[in-house]
Amino acid sequence: MKKIRTPQEGAGAALSARSTAASNNAPQTPSEGVLSGFSAIAEQFIAASQSAATKRAYASDLKHFFANGGSVPASPAALAEYLARCAEKLSVATLERRLTAIHKAHLEKNLESPARSETVKRVMQGVRRVLGTKQRQVQPIVxxxxxxxxxxxxxxxxxxxxxxxxxxxxxxxxxxxxxxxxxxxxxxxxxxxxxxxxxxxxxxxxxxxxxxxxxxxxxxxxxxxxxxxxxxxxxxxxxxxxxxxxxxxxxxxxxxxxxxxxxxxxxxxxxxxxxxxxxxxxxxxxxxxxxxxxxxxxxxxxxxxxxxxxxxxxxxxxxxxxxxxxxxxxxxx
Structure with a gap:
């Protein structure tokens, strides 16, 4: 026996069909590169501007910054406090790399970098004077x-x-x-x-x-x-x-x-x-x-x-x- 559709069911089916057709004809979601204003190939070259090791190091630095209450954007005061706390445990070289990672994270989002502030510069100057900048040297294998x-x-x-x-x-x-x-x-x-x-x-x-x-x-x-x-x-x-x-x-x-x-x-x-x-x-x-x-x-x-x-x-x-x-x-x- 043939099933007779109610007006509501028929309308729903038609609406579903139109929705499916519209979905099939809809343009594909543009890539992240297009959304950010760059072509996909430009994004590839931008990504290649840094080595894989540098990217991993910067990602690790940002992860630590966020885990300790940091955010992007960050205020100069918040960044200065973060650096001061880390200075008790980290070398000056590591601190400088983390500062660079945070600085670049702001620039990539077209934000004002707190690393440029006089407060942050003076904190780092004080860290260098107190802790020194001599890097750890491993023992040579002669x-x-x-x-x-x-x-x-x-x-x-x-x-x-x-x-x-x-x-x-x-x-x-x-x-x-x-x-x-x-x-x-x-x-x-x-x-x-x-x-x-x-x-x-x-x-x-x-x-x-x-x-x-x-x-x-x-x-x-x-x-x-x-x-x-x-x-x-x-x-x-x-x-x-x-x-x-x-x-x-x-x-x-x-x-x-x-x-x-x-x-x-x-x-x-x-x-x-x-x-x-x-x-x-x-x-x-x-x-x-x-x-x-x-x-x-x-x-x-x-x-x-x-x-x-x-x-x-x-x-x-x-x-x-x-x-x-x-x-x-x-x-x-």
Missing amino acids: KDDLLAALVMIDRQKMPIKAARDRALLLIGFASAMRRSELAAVRVEHLSYLANGVEIFLPSSKTDQERHGRTVFIPHANGERCPVRALAHWLEVSEIREGFVFRAVSRHDRVSRDGLSAQSVALVVKASVERVGGDAKKVSGHSLRAGYCTSAAEKGLQPWQIREQTGHKSDVTLARYIRPVARRNIPSLL
């Missing part, structure tokens, strides 16, 4: 430290992980690369030569515009050769493409995922702990600092060291040459 660490690495019961750790330490030291650069090395970036290996770095912390540079690592004698250690790691891990340094499971199996910059630091810390050292005094930067210190002790000129490290100035390089090198300076009296 040649003797490195050789001791390699001995303990070879005693591991996981041969594949040991091969990875050996190659990572030797390449990290010989190349003087940053931990983020080490983590980003890919098989496609390697060029083997008769006297060593070249590693192409597409970008780095001081090369945000991706001009790229090449680091050369020469052969060394015996088992301490970084080039041979790298080749051995790639052979046993059967890595043919993609990231060179990867995670290794507790079952000694190689992951498809590359190591993070933090994981590089953890490998360095674990290697120092095996020889009875204090892991708190070292970081991923200890290999880079160790190269700079050792090179200075060997008598290499600053320009020669910067050729390897990629430092832009002798002033910046000097921060990586640790005081251990000064013990060898002869007396002039």
Whole structure:
């Protein structure tokens, strides 16, 4: 039997049909870039203006600011109080980075930044005078430290992980690369030569515009050769493409995922702990600092060291040459 619709039901059906048709013909919601006044491609380039590491750091800084009662917009008084409270626990460098993150968050919303106020400037000036601006320096891993660490690495019961750790330490030291650069090395970036290996770095912390540079690592004698250690790691891990340094499971199996910059630091810390050292005094930067210190002790000129490290100035390089090198300076009296 055919059902007879009431006038109300018929009207409702017609209204539903019109609503559906209107929905199908309605223009799609514009992208966030369009809503903000920029095209999608412009938004992509704006997003690429900062490195992923910088974005993560700024996001973490803002999260802490909001968790401690902050907001955007913030008043100069509120920001000054926040900085004063944090000064008891954080370094001056960290405070300055958080101030920059809050400043940029205001500018991105076309708001007046409280960081420009005289009150905030005076608070930061006082923090610098009271706490000083000297940054924490990690202990360098020099040649003797490195050789001791390699001995303990070879005693591991996981041969594949040991091969990875050996190659990572030797390449990290010989190349003087940053931990983020080490983590980003890919098989496609390697060029083997008769006297060593070249590693192409597409970008780095001081090369945000991706001009790229090449680091050369020469052969060394015996088992301490970084080039041979790298080749051995790639052979046993059967890595043919993609990231060179990867995670290794507790079952000694190689992951498809590359190591993070933090994981590089953890490998360095674990290697120092095996020889009875204090892991708190070292970081991923200890290999880079160790190269700079050792090179200075060997008598290499600053320009020669910067050729390897990629430092832009002798002033910046000097921060990586640790005081251990000064013990060898002869007396002039």
